[in-house]
Amino acid sequence: MRRLIASGLAALLLASCGQGEAGGNQATGAAESETNVSVSPGGPSQDLAALVAASPRLAQLFKAAGMERVLAGKEPYTLLAPTDAALDKLPAGTFDGLDQPQRKAELTALLRGHILPGTILAADLARAVESGNGKATIATMAGEPLTVSREGETFTITGPAGGTAKVVGTEQPARNGVVHQIDTVLAQQG
């Protein structure tokens, strides 16, 4: 089963990688920090679900996977949210049949690979990459960790299957975590 899912996701990656590097990468605006970043209480009022709702197609994926409550709950997560441009790179038909149970396992695996435990701000990434001699690993909810590196002000995330995505735009703090937008969907490894 894992192999089959892996092949499905690998296909997804192969299909998306062809256009991956051409995406409009931007600097992240990540702030350097010597200490852990503190966020004032009462700052972010929206939850992750509300932030994701701003991207209807991404929200559609979470809904199809039955994961809305993950984003609306109390537990903190960091979401690597593919931009609309990243979703555009996916092959035609990717969003077809998502109400079919057969597609849900694949979709669930894909989304889990974009969710990280806890709240990881851009400044936290910067500090970890700096102290890790240019690299840091971050766990995902799909099992295999991701590797983060930095070129100038831009973070690059390498997925378990070897694909890369760049963090674009600015982070969006949420009540229950934070959203970082990425320019490419990260495929998962089986």
Next chain:
Amino acid sequence: MKKSIIIASVAALAISAPVVAQPGKGGGGGGNKGGGGPAKVERGGGGGPQMRGNGGGGPKQQQMRGGGGPQREARGGGGQKQVRGSEHREVRAERQAQRPQQQKQRGPVREARQDRGPSQRELGNGKGRLAQDRGRSRVEQRVTQRQERVARDIFNGEQRTAYFASPAFRTTGLVDGCPPGLAAKNNGCLPPGQARKLVGAAVPAALGSALLPIEYRSWYPDNDDYFYRTADGYVYRIDRDRNLVDAYWPVADEWNGAYYVGAAYPQDYLGYYNVPVQYQPWYADTDDDYYRYGDGAIYQVDPQDGLIEGIVSLLAGGFGIGQPLPAGYDVYNVPYAYRDRYVDSDEHLYRYNDGNIYQVDPTTRLVQAIVETLV
């Protein structure tokens, strides 16, 4: 090219879907459970200090049983249902509309569930236990039979010695060796299906000392009512009062594609509330929804048909106190509300994982303690 790839991918998934939908993944056996299990929710399992203990402790028995606890409050107040509100009801209605076909495919499972005895509503909560004791009396009737059968089949004579000498127990520092024919199976010596037979049986001596893997001990800490042990890839919950194994489920912390919305939660474990203790106040069973752990997530499950309705929480796998910090936690990830209190320094690192904030030694990278539980 792209089109053909995705078509192949979807076709592969279509072929594989019936496989992943099979209940009982991981050796627990699938299909009909028959009599079901003594389904009950932990009694007052939540609470900060208790979560940090790995071997008992916690509040006094009277407090745990009489104090109600978060689950009872949630059930009584219907809190979670109200919180979810109309959006949840809409999603639920959508899924129910999709169900006729799914239920048709799962006919035998439904029949098996009907055999479990009176419903949760009919039984109520009994003597203060949070129970969905479907078919309780039926189960109790079988306890004696099971005890006799298990004792005869597994725990007597030479077989007993062989069982105790299984690799599963070897990892806990017990006897070496394994019966011929089972040694090569890479899943311990316990034959498939035998795990289920332990439910309702007296606790084998070896099981009594087979502690959970250390990373699970904060998820299922021993308390005044239950203690948790492991063998052959299963967690066994043991009722202290009766000294019986009263529940079991697979040890699994990594999602592998078996559980997704619309799939059936394995019938073998559906009757057993197995939400890790730190999440229990948030995810208590209600008349309308069960919450069950499996493979790195907590699922909302329909009690009537056993179908997974939603994923409510994702878990990455707990840290073990005294163990190295797992890969993937290079980055500070403490939630906002705790950042002022837990700041990385030369003396300590702090990392969030599965409802807890852990303190880590920056030099050795060993996990030192749970310093905060979010609930």
